[in-house]
Amino acid sequence: MGEDIRFVLNGKRVEVTVNPLKSLLRVLREDLRRTDVKAGCEQGECGSCTVIVDGKTINSCLYPAGQADGKQVTTIAGLNDERETQLIQKAYIEEGAVQCGFCTPGLILVTRVLLDKNPSPGEAEIRVAISGNLCRCTGYKKIFNAVKRAAKYLGKGEKPLPRKTALRKIQ
Amino acid sequence: MNVIGVSVARNDAQEKVAGTAKYIDDYAFGNMLYGATVRSSVACGKILSIDTATALKISGVAGVFTYRDVPGKNSVPLVFGDYPFLAENNVLFYGQPVALLVADSEETARHAARQVRVEYEKAPAVFDVLEALKKDSPKIYGDNNVFKKYDIIKGDIAKGFKDADVRVEDVFTTNYQVHCYMEPQGMVADPQPDGGMAVYGTMQCPFYVHDAVAAILGVSQNRVKIVQTTTGGAFGGKEDVPSVVAGHSALLAHLTKRPVKIIYTREEDFHSMSKRHPSRVEIKYGAKKNGKITACSVRYILDAGAFSTLSPIVLWRGAVHSAGPYDIPNVKIEALAVATNKVPCGAFRGFGQPQATFANESLIDKLAEKLSISPLKLRRLNMLGIGSETATGQKIEKSCGFKKVIDTVVEKAKWDKIYLPPEKRSGRVKTGIGVAAAFYGVGLGAGGRHLDRAGSYVQIQKDGAVLVAIGNTEMGQGLLTVVSQIAAEALGAPYDFIKVMLPDTTRVPDSGPTVASRSTLMSGNAVKNACEIIRRNIDRTVLGMAGVRKGASYKGEVCSDGKNYFIKGAPKKKINYFELVKKCYAARVNLSSNGWYTGEEVDFSDVTGQGKAYYVYTYSATVAIVSVNTETGEVDVKKIVSGHDIGRAINPQQCEGQIEGGVMQAAGYALTENLVLKDGIIQNPNFAGYLIPTPDDVPEIVPVIVEEAYSDGPYGAKGLGESPMITPAAAIANAIYNATGWRVYSLPATPEVLTALRANFNHGRRHKICTERKKG
Numbered sequence: 001m002g003e004d005i006r007f008v009l010n011g012k013r014v015e016v017t018v019n020p021l022k023s024l025l026r027v028l029r030e031d032l033r034r035t036d037v038k039a040g041c042e043q044g045e046c047g048s049c050t051v052i053v054d055g056k057t058i059n060s061c062l063y064p065a066g067q068a069d070g071k072q073v074t075t076i077a078g079l080n081d082e083r084e085t086q087l088i089q090k091a092y093i094e095e096g097a098v099q100c101g102f103c104t105p106g107l108i109l110v111t112r113v114l115l116d117k118n119p120s121p122g123e124a125e126i127r128v129a130i131s132g133n134l135c136r137c138t139g140y141k142k143i144f145n146a147v148k149r150a151a152k153y154l155g156k157g158e159k160p161l162p163r164k165t166a167l168r169k170i171q
Numbered sequence: 172m173n174v175i176g177v178s179v180a181r182n183d184a185q186e187k188v189a190g191t192a193k194y195i196d197d198y199a200f201g202n203m204l205y206g207a208t209v210r211s212s213v214a215c216g217k218i219l220s221i222d223t224a225t226a227l228k229i230s231g232v233a234g235v236f237t238y239r240d241v242p243g244k245n246s247v248p249l250v251f252g253d254y255p256f257l258a259e260n261n262v263l264f265y266g267q268p269v270a271l272l273v274a275d276s277e278e279t280a281r282h283a284a285r286q287v288r289v290e291y292e293k294a295p296a297v298f299d300v301l302e303a304l305k306k307d308s309p310k311i312y313g314d315n316n317v318f319k320k321y322d323i324i325k326g327d328i329a330k331g332f333k334d335a336d337v338r339v340e341d342v343f344t345t346n347y348q349v350h351c352y353m354e355p356q357g358m359v360a361d362p363q364p365d366g367g368m369a370v371y372g373t374m375q376c377p378f379y380v381h382d383a384v385a386a387i388l389g390v391s392q393n394r395v396k397i398v399q400t401t402t403g404g405a406f407g408g409k410e411d412v413p414s415v416v417a418g419h420s421a422l423l424a425h426l427t428k429r430p431v432k433i434i435y436t437r438e439e440d441f442h443s444m445s446k447r448h449p450s451r452v453e454i455k456y457g458a459k460k461n462g463k464i465t466a467c468s469v470r471y472i473l474d475a476g477a478f479s480t481l482s483p484i485v486l487w488r489g490a491v492h493s494a495g496p497y498d499i500p501n502v503k504i505e506a507l508a509v510a511t512n513k514v515p516c517g518a519f520r521g522f523g524q525p526q527a528t529f530a531n532e533s534l535i536d537k538l539a540e541k542l543s544i545s546p547l548k549l550r551r552l553n554m555l556g557i558g559s560e561t562a563t564g565q566k567i568e569k570s571c572g573f574k575k576v577i578d579t580v581v582e583k584a585k586w587d588k589i590y591l592p593p594e595k596r597s598g599r600v601k602t603g604i605g606v607a608a609a610f611y612g613v614g615l616g617a618g619g620r621h622l623d624r625a626g627s628y629v630q631i632q633k634d635g636a637v638l639v640a641i642g643n644t645e646m647g648q649g650l651l652t653v654v655s656q657i658a659a660e661a662l663g664a665p666y667d668f669i670k671v672m673l674p675d676t677t678r679v680p681d682s683g684p685t686v687a688s689r690s691t692l693m694s695g696n697a698v699k700n701a702c703e704i705i706r707r708n709i710d711r712t713v714l715g716m717a718g719v720r721k722g723a724s725y726k727g728e729v730c731s732d733g734k735n736y737f738i739k740g741a742p743k744k745k746i747n748y749f750e751l752v753k754k755c756y757a758a759r760v761n762l763s764s765n766g767w768y769t770g771e772e773v774d775f776s777d778v779t780g781q782g783k784a785y786y787v788y789t790y791s792a793t794v795a796i797v798s799v800n801t802e803t804g805e806v807d808v809k810k811i812v813s814g815h816d817i818g819r820a821i822n823p824q825q826c827e828g829q830i831e832g833g834v835m836q837a838a839g840y841a842l843t844e845n846l847v848l849k850d851g852i853i854q855n856p857n858f859a860g861y862l863i864p865t866p867d868d869v870p871e872i873v874p875v876i877v878e879e880a881y882s883d884g885p886y887g888a889k890g891l892g893e894s895p896m897i898t899p900a901a902a903i904a905n906a907i908y909n910a911t912g913w914r915v916y917s918l919p920a921t922p923e924v925l926t927a928l929r930a931n932f933n934h935g936r937r938h939k940i941c942t943e944r945k946k947g
Contacts, residue, residue: 126866139833142827
């Protein structure tokens with residue numbers, strides 16, 4: 001049943017022989033050992049398994065691996081070295097938008113794709129962009145704030161706070 | 172204070188944003204097998220046969236095992252120990268573990284587990300608590316289906332109601348709530364050469380898991396090592412169930428002599444996981460015309476499911492708090508945890524209190540209306556304060572910021588501008604405002620006092636970096652960060668150089684469970700204790716370096732600015748932290764210590780329910796503003812202001828995160844999270860059918876922190892995790908009433924529930940008009 005599937009993963013060519021109907025999530029995690037992609041529900045509801053395929057975020061749990069053939073697949077590990085991603089990650093940390101962290105890689109990818117297309121999204125646009133990603137810890141408010149802060153860093157060139165001054169005294 | 176009350180960045184966030192944090196499913200061990208659970212397909216029955224032949228023929232299957240293969244004790248060690256790791260002759264709920272299958276891949280294991288044929292003789296089942304309490308009902312537990320009963324009796328209840336000018340009573344019910352942490356349950360067990368077992372996984376309570384693995388294998392506890400891996404949310408759902416998952420994986424690893432991983436699918440997680448108990452609360456208040464409450468009686472019933480697991484202690488907490496956060500002279504509470512043929516319920520953030528709070532805070536609003544007193548005034552008139560007494564007769568002696576909490580949330584919600592009585596609300600979409608208040612006993616209280624202790628181990632390493640071991644877990648709530656702040660403050664060391672490790676049961680003694688908002692207090696104090704012991708050695712060295720001679724009884728207090736030590740009064744003569752550490756190492760000064768903390772003494776009578784139930788309480792109040800579409804029954808939450816007296820906010824930003832997250836979980840509980848069961852089987856075991864809040868549902872959330880320091884808390888802190896889950900649902904229900912005049916008697920208040928209420932309301936109004944006309 002195996003078929004050869006070739007795609008570019010985080011800038012490198014990969015080739016796997018798998019059932020083309022196996023989910024891209026399972027192929028990434030099991031066959032390619034990319035554990036930065038998380039399996040939250042495997043029913044396309046939670047968004048923890050978000051990856052970028054040819055510039056668009058998708059739920060990799062519902063995406064047949066065969067469909068990725070010849071495409072560019074990007075996980076968070078593929079973007080960690082890029083300045084834009086690092087600024088988004090900094091914004092998430094500064095805003096306290098990370099708790100258990102299981103949904104976080106997916107959210108960072110969604111934020112990256114959003115800000116690449118729309119450098120200064122309003123809150124309504126942010127809500128739409130992340131509407132496919134569930135988070136049970138934060139209540140989302142700090143995630144909205146993180147996206148807004150990231151937009152400032154990326155779009156307006158505002159510099160992130162140095163680590164020390166990121167401390168906020170209680171009001 | 173250098174780093175207390177400061178929103179430092181979380182010290183586990185970088186690996187989480189980069190996707191490098193390792194959750195249990197991200198671990199792989201050499202030669203690893205995968206386990207899957209064969210579960211009961213009936214709600215109640217006798218196991219006639221288990222046919223494994225087809226499953227065993229599948230390539231890759233290494234074995235199928237039942238309770239007969241358990242070398243130790245086939246009982247999950249929780250409160251009563253009635254829950255078997257694997258069913259023996261009978262099953263009591265749909266989804267109960269019957270057998271375990273192990274194979275060389277996850278896919279094969281799951282597929283083959285479905286090929287194990289179990290034949291059952293179905294027996295009559297009972298799914299409703301009132302049915303279960305009937306004399307002629309099928310018996311699941313004992314001769315009355317009651318796992319546990321508590322009575323709390325204060326004053327003279329009959330007199331209390333007799334003295335009252337006004338009485339109100341009602342029955343309130345709530346449905347299940349599912350934790351829906353994003354990371355499903357999972358464990359890996361790795362057999363050790365000495366016959367012992369190391370188990371890694373997602374968990375809240377490593378020492379419960381420790382007990383469970385030693386029990387199922389029948390080995391001594393020093394051969395079992397439990398290590399928590401980065402945990403993707405828990406909310407109470409990883410308190411008891413991980414003992415089952417770990418027991419299963421350890422059993423399979425023991426039998427196959429290979430590492431075994433078990434990861435639950437989301438659907439399996441929904442079916443088999445503990446949940447918030449459905450409840451039925453019959454409650455009555457009596458009050459004087461002036462609003463002073465004279466009596467409260469409560470019958471508080473929890474639907475515990477088929478096994479007792481944690482229900483007795485959930486029941487206890489719920490019961491103790493069920494009369495509300497008020498000073499009431501006459502109280503009678505009867506609390507029952509009742510067995511039904513459904514999945515066992517367990518811990519969920521709030522631990523029995525959200526159910527009770529929905530009931531008492533709804534009824535307090537009704538009482539206010541009947542007395543023609545504003546709901547705020549009635550609460551203020553009766554609320555607990557220093558010197559007043561709880562339902563268990565406990566005098567509140569310290570750390571009570573209740574008044575400030577209520578005043579602040581009311582002000583921030585602009586209550587006075589928004590409040591109108593329901594009859595003055597108009598339009599198709601109506602606005603409403605509601606309030607709810609609660610108190611929360613921090614820690615395990617008298618019900619679990621033997622577990623209320625914590626250990627720690629702290630060492631400053633040669634380069635000045637600090638390694639801290641604790642026994643409580645990080646599940647997302649921020650414990651590693653908060654404990655790092657406490658260690659940095661107590662040692663006078665820089666925050667960035669503190670590393671707190673996830674628990675490993677071989678490092679620190681049993682520190683109890685990570686529940687009940689107890690970890691900042693317990694582990695925080697245990698770490699502070701260790702740091703203070705180390706600090707004595709440091710201070711002695713500092714004084715020595717400053718020329719304060721030995722034997723001169725060390726005059727002068729050593730202070731720290733987080734980078735340098737200095738002697739009080741001489742802040743200019745500084746000794747750098749790192750230099751001092753070097754000096755200490757050179758002089759062979761011990762820079763390591765164990766720490767220990769036990770909570771203050773508490774006591775409680777099993778007969779009357781009177782006593783000091785908890786050593787300290789947090790106080791909270793939430794105001795909700797909603798708009799209700801009176802045609803569709805849809806509720807749009809506009810704003811939530813939620814205030815909490817938590818003693819001291821060690822990290823205000825993380826505290827806000829707890830409040831905002833708790834508020835949204837509570838909003839889901841109030842409105843959308845509706846688990847549907849048919850004949851004991853969950854019909855919507857997934858995020859498509861069970862609706863937790865999404866980014867689209869988020870209202871304006873205003874977190875409010877009040878700090879009324881607790882003398883025994885680390886830098887005054889009490890605790891926070893649970894509190895934000897307790898009041899918002901009741902506040903939303905009261906806001907719905909304020910908008911529409913429809914009193915919500917059951918949660919969740921879905922559009923279907925609300926449109927039914929509207930029909931009743933209109934019917935009642937027509938009835939009233941007709942009666943008045945007739946009279947006229």
